[in-house]
Amino acid sequence: MTDAALPRRQPIALRFPSVMIFLAVLALFTVGVTILSEGFGIGVISTSFIKTLGKTLCLCLVALAMDLVWGYCGILSLGHMAFFGIGGYAIGMWLMYARTEIIVLESLAAAELPPTAQEVSDGIATQIFGVVGSSEFPPIWAFAHSLPLQLAAVVIVPGLLALVFGWLAFRSRVTGVYLSILTQAMTLALSLHLFQNDSGLRGNNGLSGLQNLPGLDEVPQATVSLWFFWASALALGLGYVLCTWIVAGKFGSVIRAIRDDEARVRFLGYPVESFKLVVFTLTAVIAGIAGALYYPQAGIINPAEIAPIASIYLAVWVAIGGRGRLYGAVIGAAFVSLLSTWFTGGQAPDINLGFYTISWVDWWTVLLGLSFVAVTLFAPKGIGGLVDLVTDRKSPNRHGADLGPDQGALREQEAEK
């Protein structure tokens, strides 16, 4: 037995060259966009497109989380956009409160007597909740005055919800399609609840004006958009490194094993449910952070954002990009969401067939659905699979033969890296 046969522990960057490549591409992209921006550069890229790019980076981050929970751990969660939305609401509450507070204080400053705390509070509440016919703060706004507390909520609320939901679901050994349905039910229930006017979060109006940072009115949006763009890029970079670290070690080994044969992992002595719970909760937190960065760039959040379809889109992005590889999730989210913006934004030229005009605003969803089916059937590795064409030339050709004795055994094309 020579040591040469043993896999040596190399630094993570060397074992996973994709990390360095990814970070380099992300850095170049960020610098490039900054140079071309209106805020700090030569003004080729409009501020609204900077926001689109920043939002895309956030979607890439939540796609990373989805890949970790689905591609690696095998839990097809169709509810992760709920956590994303909760993150958005949490930061949105502070943004709305703080900005309204400034406006109310300004208007009350003209009064003869200095306003009491109660008057200020009532003023803010009337401003925010007038639209749903209320003038009092619901209990969930108790911490909205404090940025640190709402930032903590960005992490804690999705994490706690995922922890409780996951504990209940995994403990009862709900798996596969039943778990997916359960997560859909969760996100649907949350969305329906928020649609109600007395949910305390302004019903279907949602929270708006989130692009205006309190006290920074004199800073132009061109600048603010870049701040958020940088923050999103940083979060994506950190998220990518974190996810790589998680999947690189023994933990990654165990969760992939859970994906492939849960019962066997149990007989190895691993508490499968705890592992799933950790992954589910952690990815919910990542999704919450991504949402908190996304919605200030979007400017508005409403309950439609956490409708079940949003989480399904998330799964589609990851599937098209290539699940079970982190860069695949990022590529999928970036590619599909940007394409979606292009098609639904009315920029894509309509196709006139003479008897019928294909208007992409309507037909984009059909195209997306068809490509999802096509990817599932013909290219299960997704766009990320193209990388294999370059890197995996050396794998032995077994002419597609089974690698094992029975039907369930891995086939050659799956066994390739």
Place this chain on the structure above:
Amino acid sequence: MSTLLEVSGVSVSFDGFKAINNLSFQIADAELRAVIGPNGAGKTTFMDIITGKTKPDEGRVIYGDKSVSLLKMSESRIAQAGIGRKFQRPTVFEDQSVFDNLMMALKKTRGPMAVLFFKPSKTDTDKVAELAEQIGLSGALNRKSGELSHGQKQWLEIGMLLAQDPRLLLVDEPAAGMTPAEREHTTDILREAAKTRAVVVVEHDMEFVRRLECKVTVLHEGSVLAEGSLDHVTKNEQVIEVYLGR
């Protein structure tokens, strides 16, 4: 030799069918035991009960020095307590390398946080290398286990069991689909393992059982029909009737 596992009066039925009927069984530390029986005798259900996969309707399963009952423990807790199981069909994680498979099985703290911050030490990698040597897969450590031959997968699974360092090893048809030379090697591995721990082998193949040279338990319709040396049980009239006579 003290009793390591004691199964007494266990019954289980599926939809009215009694798969296990008042079964009693015990095994001591460092004992090798073969369990034989025709199809449907309840061999696999018997293993399912010990490993916690199936809960019996009645009876007791007592394990270890502290005589703990296994019936209230989850599968993973039972595995942590030192009971390892090899399935009929080789179930290794085909997507991962032989090294990763063995490293995962290596006896370590199993909690998520301990695993997340786990870093293999020199001792760990050496242990894996040693195990690979034992199961004849030294040269294949970096290969994906899905590429291995059927026999090699069986060995890898046995290697993973040994890596768990269990006190009780349950092995379901280890020699299925192996060449004669591979069977020989498997017998050696099992006999070697039984020097330091209890090993229960469920097997169909009489020749293989003979080579194990151990006490044999014959199951039939969910209960023990006969027990003793292979020669002893094969002389038993009932055994000949239900099993060998066919």
